[in-house]
Amino acid sequence: MIIKKGISASPGVAIGPAFVLDTEDYRIPRRTVEPSQAPEQLRILDAALEASRQELAELRVATARRLGEQAAMIFAFHEAFIAEPGLRRAIVQLIERQHYTAAFAFSNEMNRRQREFRAVADAYLKERVKDLQDVERRVLRNILGRAREDITRLTQPVIIVAHDLTPSQAVSIDRAHVLGFALNVGGQTSHVALIAKLRGIPAVVALNDITSDVTGGELLVLDGSHGIVVCDPDDANVERYRESQAEHRRQEIHLKQFRGLPSVTRDDVRVTLHANIELPEEVDAAIEAGAEGVGLYRSEFLFLAATRPPTEDEQYEAFLDAVKRVKGAPIVIRTIDLGADKISAAVGPSRDPNPDLGLRSLRYCLQHLDLFKQHLRAILRASAAGDVRIMFPMVTTLMELRQAKATVADVMEDLEEDGIAFRHDVPIGMMIETPAAALLSESFAREAAFFSIGTNDLTEYTLAVDRANERVAHLYAPHNPAVLRLLRMIIDSGAAAGVPVSLCGEMAGSPLYCKMLVGMGLRQLSMAPQDIPEIKRVIRSTTLPDCQEIARRALGFDNDRELLNYLRDVTREDDPERL
Amino acid sequence: MFCEREAVIRNAEGLHFRPIMQLVAIASQYQSAVRVHHNDRSADGRSPMELLMLIATQGSKLRLTAEGEDADAALTALTELVESGFGEA
Numbered sequence: 001m002i003i004k005k006g007i008s009a010s011p012g013v014a015i016g017p018a019f020v021l022d023t024e025d026y027r028i029p030r031r032t033v034e035p036s037q038a039p040e041q042l043r044i045l046d047a048a049l050e051a052s053r054q055e056l057a058e059l060r061v062a063t064a065r066r067l068g069e070q071a072a073m074i075f076a077f078h079e080a081f082i083a084e085p086g087l088r089r090a091i092v093q094l095i096e097r098q099h100y101t102a103a104f105a106f107s108n109e110m111n112r113r114q115r116e117f118r119a120v121a122d123a124y125l126k127e128r129v130k131d132l133q134d135v136e137r138r139v140l141r142n143i144l145g146r147a148r149e150d151i152t153r154l155t156q157p158v159i160i161v162a163h164d165l166t167p168s169q170a171v172s173i174d175r176a177h178v179l180g181f182a183l184n185v186g187g188q189t190s191h192v193a194l195i196a197k198l199r200g201i202p203a204v205v206a207l208n209d210i211t212s213d214v215t216g217g218e219l220l221v222l223d224g225s226h227g228i229v230v231c232d233p234d235d236a237n238v239e240r241y242r243e244s245q246a247e248h249r250r251q252e253i254h255l256k257q258f259r260g261l262p263s264v265t266r267d268d269v270r271v272t273l274h275a276n277i278e279l280p281e282e283v284d285a286a287i288e289a290g291a292e293g294v295g296l297y298r299s300e301f302l303f304l305a306a307t308r309p310p311t312e313d314e315q316y317e318a319f320l321d322a323v324k325r326v327k328g329a330p331i332v333i334r335t336i337d338l339g340a341d342k343i344s345a346a347v348g349p350s351r352d353p354n355p356d357l358g359l360r361s362l363r364y365c366l367q368h369l370d371l372f373k374q375h376l377r378a379i380l381r382a383s384a385a386g387d388v389r390i391m392f393p394m395v396t397t398l399m400e401l402r403q404a405k406a407t408v409a410d411v412m413e414d415l416e417e418d419g420i421a422f423r424h425d426v427p428i429g430m431m432i433e434t435p436a437a438a439l440l441s442e443s444f445a446r447e448a449a450f451f452s453i454g455t456n457d458l459t460e461y462t463l464a465v466d467r468a469n470e471r472v473a474h475l476y477a478p479h480n481p482a483v484l485r486l487l488r489m490i491i492d493s494g495a496a497a498g499v500p501v502s503l504c505g506e507m508a509g510s511p512l513y514c515k516m517l518v519g520m521g522l523r524q525l526s527m528a529p530q531d532i533p534e535i536k537r538v539i540r541s542t543t544l545p546d547c548q549e550i551a552r553r554a555l556g557f558d559n560d561r562e563l564l565n566y567l568r569d570v571t572r573e574d575d576p577e578r579l
Numbered sequence: 580m581f582c583e584r585e586a587v588i589r590n591a592e593g594l595h596f597r598p599i600m601q602l603v604a605i606a607s608q609y610q611s612a613v614r615v616h617h618n619d620r621s622a623d624g625r626s627p628m629e630l631l632m633l634i635a636t637q638g639s640k641l642r643l644t645a646e647g648e649d650a651d652a653a654l655t656a657l658t659e660l661v662e663s664g665f666g667e668a
Contacts, residue, residue: 077596080603080627087626113628120632128631309592311667370591 001234004207006182008227009193011530012202013245014180015238018231019158020216021165029144031104041095045088045102048142053082055138070314078135103143110136130164159220163211165192180222182210182229196224204229255533259290263536267543271518273536274330274526276504280318283325286529290536293329295452295526296391296504297322299375300338309371315378323386330387332452332526333379334431335372335404337361337393356466361394366403376411383423391429391452396436401447431504433457438486445497452526453490455505459483478507479567480560484520488555491521502526512567514538519551580611582650584643586657589664593636598665599627605656611647613657624657 033041056079064072081087087109094105110132117129157177163184178201186192186205196203202224214220214231221230221241225248230237263273274295275286283294302310302318310318323331338361365372382388392404405428415422432438433454441451459478460467467476477483487503494501502524507513509531515538517525527535550570557563588594594602606613606624613624617639622629624643635641641661645653 073596073600076600077627080600084603084626084628086623086629116632117628120634132628311591 001237002213002231004182004210004213004229004231006204006207006210006227006229007186008203008224009181009186009205010196010201010203011225012180012200013224013241013248014159014202014220014222015241015245016157016159016179016220018161018182018214018216018218018220020211020214021160021162028101028103028107028140030101032099033101035099038095038099041100041102041105042092044143045091045095045106048102048106048139049082049088051142052135052139053079056082074131078131078138081131081135082139103140106139106143107136159222161210161214161220180220180224181205182207182214182220182222184208184211255537258533258536258540259288261536261540263290263292263539265518265539265543265547266541267545269518269544270523271539272524273532273539274332274502274504274524275529275532276526277322277529280322280325282529283322286532287326287329289529289532291329291529291532293387294322294326294331295502295524297331297333298337299333299379300336303336303338312374312378315375316381319379319382319388320385323382323388326386328386330389332389332391332429333382334391334393335362335379336365336375337431338364356460362392362400362404363394366400366407369407372407373411373414376408377415380408380411380415380422380426381420383426384421388423389427389429389450391431391450393431393454394433394457395430395444396434398440398443398447401430401444405447431457432490433461435462435486438490441490441493442496445493445499448499450499451490451494451501453487453501453503453505455483455487455503455507458486458505462486477560477564478505479513479554479563481555481558481563484555484563487517488520495521500524509535511535511538512571515542515547515550515570516554516567517551518542518544519547519549520555580648580650581646582644582654584654584658586641586643586661588635588637588639588641589662590667591637592667593639594630594633598667599630601660601665602630602657603627605660606653609645609647609649609653609656611645611650611653613643613645613653616642616644 056075060072060075060079063075090109091102091105094100094108095102098105100108114129114132114136117132155177157179159180159182160178161182164186165181165183180201181192181196181203183192183203183205184207193203193205202222204222204224204227207229210229210231218232219238221233221237223229223241223244230241233241262270264270272292273290274293275282275289275291276296276298277283277286277294278298278301286294297319299315299319302315319333359367365375376390379388379390390408392401395401395404408426408428412422412424427449429450429452430437430444430448431454432441432444432451433456435458437444438458444451455478459465459476459480462483463475463477463480465472465475467473491501493499501522503517503522504526506527507517508525509527511534514525514535518539525535550567553566554563557566590598592598602615603625615622615624615630615633617633617635620633622633624630633641643654643657643661645651647653
């Protein structure tokens with residue numbers, strides 16, 4: 001039995017046999033042949049190129065139907081790549097002059113091209129090496145006559161174990177037979193994580209070398225909620241996880257009963273619960289979970305998923321889709337919140353030595369007004385269809401807020417001239433996620449229509465801790481007294497000026513902090529859809545005086561460990577069976 | 580016959596997947612050997628990979644060359660494609 005720790009990418013427990021995707025390079029059995037064999041090798045090469053081209057054409061058509069033209073473009077490109085006369089010419093030369101086998105010649109030429117790609121200092125092109133590898137594996141598989149290991153042709157439920165998933169694989173996932181994903185690489189925002197979350201498939205990523213620790217068919221337990229994979233588990237472990245799997249389901253059924261009930265405390269204080277989403281499709285799950293609106297729509301996902309920046313119309317379509325799905329409820333669209341490195345993968349090359357403190361998010365937008373205006377235009381056009389609100393991320397100075405608001409006014413003027421409808425009184429608010437914005441919240445409250453506290457970034461910037469860095473991650477604590485004091489300052493500034501304050505960091509979805517936050521004065525929380533029922537349960541179980549007492553005590557601590565212990569005690573008292 | 584023209588990338592996304600596919604499709608319709616030059620790199624007009632590696636973005640100035648009987652016609656069609664922004668914004 002081996003226990004491997006990775007990063008949780010999608011929650012839930014899966015138990016089942018491993019299906020190890022052969023993502024390693026194919027081993028090439030023979031490198032050279034007798035000169036007389038060259039014609040046979042040429043025939044093998046041409047047959048493989050043609051077979052690959054046909055597969056790609058099928059894949060392109062199927063992808064266009066299921067995911068749209070833009071995703072299908074990836075395979076059109078792979079097709080064109082294979083069809084390129086220069087590629088065949090180079091391989092034929094190697095076969096004829098060096099007497100290489102078709103496989104070795106092809107792999108040689110592809111390696112040469114991948115090296116060339118890697119040598120170019122451009123983030124976008126570096127990513128495209130994956131496309132070359134995808135093409136290489138496809139053609140080699142055809143040359144070597146291997147069976148097609150598509151995830152589309154699974155016959156029994158399995159846990160997919162792979163180094164990473166390529167674009168081809170990611171789109172061909174057969175939900176009925178995939179219990180979970182365990183990957184060597186990846187992060188919480190990778191495409192696989194997104195697909196897994198959307199479809200409710202448990203997933204653990206960043207496992208380093210899971211592919212070499214597991215053989216096909218071996219039993220795995222995958223705990224997506226905690227980022228753990230147990231290879232070849234003993235009976236006790238299987239039993240324990242089966243229980244926790246059942247518990248997870250019971251819990252879901254139990255929590256379902258809260259979905260239709262109002263989110264009020266026992267003494268009738270309303271706390272509005274909103275959802276954080278990345279894709280329009282997630283709105284349905286959010287409403288199903290009991291969300292009264294969308295408190296944070298991360299619009300940058302459009303930019304991450306594309307191979308190029310999305311056009312105004314593409315952005316508009318996505319926003320409109322989301323707005324229609326919330327059916328009149330409020331929807332807060334946050335403008336692009338990406339580091340320059342992420343945007344540039346779609347826009348063009350740039351370098352930032354310290355991305356978190358660099359040209360990112362709103363700063364980037366204010367320096368690239370064309371991109372920003374196009375983005376705002378798409379949001380404003382969608383605002384005609386519902387209760388859309390605009391929110392700027394990563395504000396540090398008052399000037400930035402003013403400039404961003406002025407840009408919105410400009411775009412509104414353009415729309416007016418073009419006779420295009422939009423919501424004239426669209427509320428314009430801001431994230432408070434830098435200590436600077438928190439400390440100046442009193443001033444910001446005079447110019448922003450609402451605040452939303454981004455506790456993830458606020459904690460990182462306040463404590464100067466990158467929580468993705470395992471060597472300092474233990475210092476990351478949103479309940480650090482320094483962070484809590486900033487929270488109190490923001491909430492008080494909002495209350496004094498009559499500016500609504502919401503909180504949309506991960507803190508909002510944790511039962512541990514819920515009562516304290518309500519006690520500090522928050523009446524709006526925005527969280528991942530799956531956290532809503534649990535938070536509603538906590539709210540319905542408490543009273544405002546209780547919450548205020550917890551907040552008062554919590555703010556008295558000057559040490560995050562003691563504070564955490566206190567919050568744990570309070571949460572346990574509340575529901576002794578659950579912790 | 581050898582011809583040479585210049586064209587500026589107009590579309591916002593630059594020379595990425597879709598524009599490259601269009602360019603390759605048109606270049607393949609002609610007999611002449613077409614090359615696309617940008618900064619110090621040059622690409623075969625029929626090679627998607629080489630074209631991608633030009634890293635031509637909005638505003639990039641391309642130099643197109645063609646050698647062959649229909650060189651002039653090929654370059655006319657290609658400069659028009661590039662200057663029209665590949666039919667995109």
